[in-house]
Structures are given as C-alpha cells and as structure tokens.
Amino acid sequence: MIIQGILDNSLNGQLCIRGFANIKDLARLSEADYTYQRGLLNRSDISDFLETQSFLFFPEVILSYKFKYKLKDKPNAVAPLKLIQEGRKYKSNVNGDNTEITVKTVTFNKDFGAKSIKVVELKLDDNVIKPFHRIDGNHRLNAAEGSTSAKVERMVIPFCILLGTEYYDEKGIVYNDESKVFDKAIKVFFHNINSKTIPLTSEENLKVMIDDSDNFSDEELEGIFTGRYPILTRQLIKKVNPEIFTGIGHILNSNYRTYFNDIFKRLLNDGVGEDVAVECVLNSLQAVNQLYQNNADLKANDSFGLLTSFLWYHIQGIDKFNAFRNWILSNHIFEIHEVKASSIIKIFDKLMSQEIKVFVAMPYFEGNPQIVDEYNKIYSDTITKIANNWNINISLYPIMSNKGATSDQIQDIINKIKEAKIIIADITDNNANVLYEMGWARALDKKVIIVKKTNSSPTKSDIQNDTWHEYDDRYRSTSLGKIVEDNILEILKNNYGLIIE
Secondary structure, three states: OEEEEEEEEOOOOOEEEEEEEEHHHHHHOEEEOOOOOOOOOOHHHHHHHHHHOOOOOOOOEEEEEEEEEEOOOOOOOOOHHHHHHOOOOEEOOOOOOOOEEEEEEEEOOOOOOOOEEEEEEEEOOOOOOOOEEEEEOHHHHHHHHHOOOHHHHOOEEEEEEEEEEEEEEOOEEEOOHHHHHHHHHHHHHHHHHHHOOOOOOHHHHHHHHHOOOOOOOHHHHHHHHOOOHHHHHHHHHHHOOHHHOOOOHHHHOOOHHHHHHHHHHHHHHOOOOHHHHHHHHHHHHHHHHHHHHHOHHHHOOOOHHHHHHHHHHHHHOHHHHHHHHHHHHHOOHHHOOOOOHHHHHHHHHHHHHOOEEEEEEOOOOOOOHHHHHHHHHHHHHHHHHHHHHHOOOEEEOOOOOOOOOOOOHHHHHHHHHHHOOEEEEEOHHHOHHHHHHHHHHHHOOOEEEEEEEOOOOOOOHHHOOOOOEEEOHHHHHHHHHHHHHHHHHHHHHHHHOOOOO
16 A cells, blocks of 8 residues: 655654545554544444535544664664655665655745645555554544445545654564654644644534525535524524523523524424424523513523423423423522533423322211212312312322222222322321321321311320311311312422422
8 A cells, every 4th residue: 555645844843744545545554542542433423424415524634653663774774754854765674564655855936835845655564454543533534444335435535644663673662762752742642633622613613504595505504414403593593583582692692503403403303393393492482581581590590401491391382381480490490500401301301200199098977978979079179170280290099999809908008108199188086097097108208288177076195286277077178178289289399399389
C-alpha cells in the first residue's frame, strides 16, 4: 500500500504527512488504542451519516506512524525523520520491514504562500497489518470499515499522519527519550482535539439551515436531519414569534429552534400526526407560558427539562397536565433547576400508574344489606368524584362484597388492608371487628381516617387521643361524604403531592 501526501511541520514542529486517501484503506490500515480512547458509539448512526448524507463533509482523520530504525546499523547513519526532512529517501533498516519513503520537492514561482512543498510517497510493508494508530476519527473509520455501501467504498477523505520513530537494537525495541516524548505527545494531541475546541452550539447549527428556506427546501432539511421534525420547527417559527412567550422566554431565550426540534421529534416518535403537531405545540406553548407567567416559583425556574415536561403533559391532555401541575407545585419540584425531561416524566408516569386503593372497615349495622349498599354508594361516589376531578387513579374496595367462589373472608380483609393506601374505619359503637382491622392497618403504618356516628357509644380509652370525625346519620349521604372527601384530599395532598389548594 502506498500513501501519498505533503510533508511539513505542524504548529509546534511535529512532523506530519497530510493528504487524501480512500476511507476504507485508512480504516484497514489503522487501529485505535483504547487504553486512552473512549469506546465506540452506535456505529449504525455514523454509517447512516456516511451512506446517506448529501452534504457530506468532515475534518481530516488524524493518525500516527512510527518508522522502525535500528540503532548503530551503520557508522554516521541518519535517523529517518531527519533524513526525510532533508528531502532524502529512507528505507527501514530493521530486518523484515520493507517500509520506505521518498521525498520530492516541488517549487512554486509566486509572491504569496509557500515557495515549495515536499511531496512524499510512503510505501508500507504489506506484512504489517495495522501500521497506523488512530488519534481522531476512530468512529468514522470504524463505521466505514463495516459498511458495504458502494458510496463508502469510493469515498476519499483527508488525513494527517503524525510521524515518529521506533528504535531497535539487537534485543528488540528500545524506549528512549524521543520515543517517550512522541508517545506522550500523541495522548496530549488526543486530549487537546477533544477538549480545547469549542464546537458550534446546536442552535447555531440549526439556524443556518432552518431559517434559510431559500437555499434549504423542506425536502433537503428532511434528508439532512433524516427526519421531518426540523420542517415542523420551521413552520412553527413562521407561525409565531418566540419572543411573545414572556413567561418562558428566559428558558427558550435564543435556543428555541433546538427546543422546538426536540419537542417535535418526541411527538413524531410518539405517533402524533404532522398535520396537527404544529398547532398542538403552539397551543401547549401558550398554555404553559400562561402558567409560568402567573406563578412566580415556576417563572424563576430555568430548567429545559421541566418546561418540556409541562408541554408534554399538556399535549397529552388537560387532565394529565393539571395533575402534573399539582404534583410539581405541591412537592416544590420547581426548586430543582437541573432535571431531564425523560426522568421527570418517567417518575410522574410511575406515580400516576400506581392505584391508590381505599379500604373501609365498618360494622354491618344490624345486618341490613340495604344500609351496606347505601354506604357503598356514599364511599364509591365520593372516591369516583375525587378520581374524576383530580385525574387520580384512586378506587374503593367494595364494602362487604363477597361474590363468587367461597374464600377465607378474614384473610381477604387482611390482604386488602395490606394492599390499600388509605383505610377508613367507622368505629361507631366500638365494633370489635372494626377496631381489630383498624389496629392492623395502623400497625402497617397505613393512612387511617376514623369516623363515627354522632351520639354513638363513647370511644374506647385506647383511641381517646386519636382524631375522629362524627357524621350525622340522618344525613349521612352528605355528612359522611363530605368528611371522606375532605380527608382523602388532604392525604393525597400531604402524602402524595397530587393535590394543591
């Protein structure tokens, strides 16, 4: 294999060859050193970029190469780097290595720039499998190596090969100061390339294409970004000036293109149609902007993640949006200024997916099934009202409902108390079964609401210091229903953060 290029010194005098070569040839001839380089990213993404991008361009890949040189091979022998800088031919003097390099000086007759260049031809030994080491461009080369695309097969890319020397004596490799300095420099170059440059922000990159509809059609945008979301971002920007969103403007600021892009990408991946996506996002932006505008705590928050979460839930529907708003405000989550949208959405979805079961311990009241049915309706209607009004997954274990195959009723009650989040205990007339069930619930640290009829038997001494609520049995549909609603809402507020004033 022959590599051709221009020989010169880089900024700090590092000798290197710069030129162009087939990307698959460079991939085949090189390997990365993972003792200091990061592991490979998703190769398919980079392969897609190489194979499908119309405006394909990237900087040179940077490699390193060491000439093999045996010390004291001949009297007055000149080391390879000095030899080729003088424009002379070098051939390896290490047994078994047939590498050689020739240098030709080309002179120009001009007033500006270099007067001459050194054109080199590096003829590699075919027996050496991976003569080059990768410093920058490992992911591109790795993706090209695995690609079967005809486009990639023909692809020519720029390269820079940093040159060093590997010294030998009769015993093998000799690590002298020059070798150590070169090996050290390679790692420093890698660090500087990956940490000292300041890349353009996403917003700066998007602006030059999304805003320039004269030169970048919608079809071209779709090809460049491999998706339709930047087209929707363009449509939204044309429909509304982002500066009108004064409640969330401090978050959007000058990054609204990046932000809109992310939102539309999420929506399209979630199956929302393009025909409604722009109007959907616009409506949600207006609603969330108003929310932030009216709430000083939210307006003081500058988290992209929280804003994205609010938009996401508003797009999902007003019920979810209101529940999410209640949770954020009641739990003071707005005090967190660095939060990922994906994380907060995952947490809230998990919270909302859990079912809050309510168990009622109560006496049979003279074994009258009609009275039991009436109590069932009172509790069921109240809890259904809470579920509907606050979009909360809360439900009632039907009272004394034992239908179907015969089962152990005591064990069934114990199991329901274990699974329930809220226990309502009607201790009217100190019913022994109710007191037992309430004691079991409190031992499990359940949230217990104690109720009793007005003018019923005095409360047992063990629970004299507990809080209980009396209801008027003559008007129990309203009296008991109001007590149950108020206290469940308080528990949902204080213990689950799902309710706000």
